[in-house]
Amino acid sequence: MxxxxxxxxxxxxxxxxxxxxxxxxxxxxxxxxxxxxxxxYPYQTYSGMTPGLVAGHYSPEDCQIPLEPLIKAAGAKWIQxxxxxxxxxxxxxxxxxxxxxxxxxxxxxxxxxxxxxxxxxxxxIDRERLEVEMPGASAHALIVRPIEVFASLWPKVVELAQSQPVSIAIIGAGAAGIELLFAAEQCLRQQGIHGARFSLITGGGEVAANYSAGVRKRVLRQLKRRGITVLREACVGLEKGRVKLGSGAVLSCDVPLLAIGTxxxxxxxxxxxxxxxxxxxxxxxxxxxxxxxxxxxxxxxxxxxxxxxxxxxxxxxxxxxxxxxxxxxxxxGLALKPHHPPVNTLNLLSCGTDHAIVSYGPLYAGGAWAWRWKDRIDRAFVAKYRVL
Ligand SMILES: Cc1cc2nc3c(=O)[nH]c(=O)nc-3n(C[C@H](O)[C@H](O)[C@H](O)COP(=O)(O)OP(=O)(O)OC[C@H]3O[C@@H](n4cnc5c(N)ncnc54)[C@H](O)[C@@H]3O)c2cc1C
Missing domain, CATH: 3.50.50.60 (FAD/NAD(P)-binding domain)
Incomplete structure (x- = not known):
């Protein structure tokens, strides 16, 4: 050069x-x-607000940070x-x-x-690796990443649910899977769509395995309140309308939604x-x-x-x-400064848009106030990069 x-x-x-x-x-x-x-993409979709988008609380524009004004303000060029x-x-x-x-x-x-x-x-989510771990997933599952693609396909699930009783299975019981599950349930309930069944497939482990026992208990309570079935099993493959489980059982399912680790x-x-x-x-x-x-x-x-x-x-x-x-x-050519990532971070896990569980290290609490707090933080993040 x-x-x-x-x-x-x-x-x-x-x-x-x-x-x-x-x-x-x-x-x-x-x-x-x-x-x-x-x-x-010409915008960055803020993942923290995606569950609220699915729940119907936010519009797509609410969750998007337009990139062109930001790139222009920085005197930079954008290549799509x-x-x-x-x-x-x-x-x-x-x-x-x-x-x-x-x-x-x-x-x-x-x-x-x-x-x-x-x-x-x-x-x-690497489609080739996914196919090895879960044959059929690429063709039959609605995959949460890229978030932009997922967000654009979610309205089709709502349309389907309006025309027939649907069974929705969330594969992956980490924060993203749990939040999307509560959001999907809320979306259909608030639209008066009846007969939908929801399952959470954990992969064999616990629900919210990366959280403290107290947070897990609260999540399980919320799942029970909404009548959601928890299957502590691995998904080992997908076919049209069917999710194959590690035990050999088969779950009939119209919409398998994949939110596994990346x-x-x-x-x-x-x-x-x-x-x-x-x-x-x-x-x-x-x-x-x-x-x-x-x-x-x-x-x-x-x-x-x-x-x-x-x-x-x-x-x-x-x-x-x-x-x-x-x-x-x-x-x-100046000296670099080290970055010290925090040991604990504030986690706000939404259970729909009327309840969230907040945790910081071993401390946790939950309620409608925690959801309003999350909503304020998320909206402020997007607004901060929109002003330019
Ligand atoms: C539904 C959901 C909810 C979540 N909620 C939270 C939450 O509340 N709190 C939290 O801390 N974490 C949350 N996460 C996790 C969070 O999304 C990620 O940890 C976070 O987005 C990582 O940020 P990042 O900057 O690494 O990348 P990203 O935010 O993923 O941004 C990557 C960017 O790179 C672009 N890009 C991708 N591939 C290419 C390529 N090949 N070439 C050029 N550009 C590319 C993308 O379009 C995007 O603009 C959530 C995740 C999901 C799926």
């Missing part, structure tokens, strides 16, 4: 941390930095594409068009060079970057790749080599300020 004095900063994905990076660059962009953002590979040795990123890239001018360049790279593309993107595999065992971008205390100092990463796509922490939006948000500081410091 020949040098003109201008350096190319490439931001992959517009995840939680990159929203902050863009907002900060809008305040202070070095004149010798040429910034490009690669992202497949997906990253499909990185060559960290050559300092190039490979791009694939999105489904929206129809005309010639929409087709992105096949690859882009960079001097400085930051990755915040989130986690994925994977690292397969396109990182041959990047040359140091990766964690699970394939995420390994980063040090500066959110910087230990193998390639001009590469940084944050959010669910990355794993801290010194302090691995759970993958959640809260951690991705917290990484934003140190990430932008360190990107600029790396560009200017």
């Amino acid at each position: 020949h040098s003109t004095g201008i350096k190319k900063l490439l931001l992959l994905g517009a995840g939680h941390a990159h929203l902050h990076v863009l907002a900060q660059l809008a305040q202070n962009r070095p004149a010798d930095l040429d910034i490009t953002v690669v992202s497949p 594409a997906r990253c499909s590979g990185i060559d960290a040795g050559e300092q190039r990123v490979r791009l694939s068009p999105t489904a929206k890239s129809q005309s010639a001018e929409d087709i992105p360049p096949p690859d882009l060079p960079y001097h400085l790279l930051s990755i915040d593309t989130g986690a994925v 994977h690292a993107p397969a396109w990182l595999q041959d990047s040359g970057l140091a990766l964690s065992e699970a394939g995420h971008v390994l980063v040090n205390a500066f959110q910087q790749s230990p193998s390639h100092p001009n590469v940084f990463a944050a959010g669910d796509v990355s794993t801290r080599e010194d302090k691995p922490h759970p993958k959640s939006g809260v951690y991705a948000v917290r990484a934003g300020p140190p990430l932008v500081h360190n990107l600029l410091a790396q560009h200017e």
Whole structure:
């Protein structure tokens, strides 16, 4: 790459941390930095509000942060594409068009060079790996990621439920699965749709296994109150209208909704970057790749080599300020600052839009007030990045 004095900063994905990076660059962009953002959608859907969208409490626009104004304010360019590979040795990123890239001018360049790279593309559900774990899932399940696709398909489930009694099974009993289940139940109940049956398939373990016993008890109480069946079994495959369970039993099901744990993107595999065992971008205390100092990463796509922490939006948000500081410091040859991820985070688990369970370390409580609190926090997050 020949040098003109201008350096190319490439931001992959517009995840939680990159929203902050863009907002900060809008305040202070070095004149010798040429910034490009690669992202497949013109908006970022805020996942924390997706259950409220399913419940009918929010409109799609309520949950979306338009990216173009933010990118423009940061003096950056937007390329609508997906990253499909990185060559960290050559300092190039490979791009694939999105489904929206129809005309010639929409087709992105096949690859882009960079001097400085930051990755915040989130986690994925890898369809190939999914097919090995759960044959038939790709064809028959409604998969929660990408959230944008899931959100656009949910109204079709409501339409189906309006025309016939439906059976909905949520596969995955972590926070996302639980929240979506309560939201789906509330949506149909509030629309006066009768006869829907809901099941939660845990994968064999406990419901809300990552939470304290007190939170789990509260979740189970809410599930019972709404007449939801809990199946402590693994889903081992799907066929049209059927979910196969580990015990050999078969659950008849019109809408299997898949919210299982996520994977690292397969396109990182041959990047040359140091990766964690699970394939995420390994980063040090500066959110910087230990193998390639001009590469940084944050959010669910990355794993801290010194302090691995759970993958959640809260951690991705917290990484934003140190990430932008360190990107600029790396560009200017200044000292980087370590990021100290919190040991405990505030978790607000919604059980529909009239009840939430709040937990912080071993402490927990629940009620309608907790839902109103979550609603305020989530709306404020989206509003913060809309003002630009
Ligand atoms: C239903 C649901 C509810 C949730 N609720 C909460 C909650 O209340 N609190 C919480 O802490 N966590 C929650 N989570 C988890 C949370 O969504 C993730 O941990 C969080 O989104 C991770 O943020 P991120 O910045 O890593 O990536 P993301 O927010 O996923 O953003 C990734 C960005 O990269 C883009 N992108 C993806 N692939 C590519 C590619 N190949 N090339 C270029 N761009 C790409 C995406 O379009 C997106 O803009 C929830 C998850 C779900 C599914």
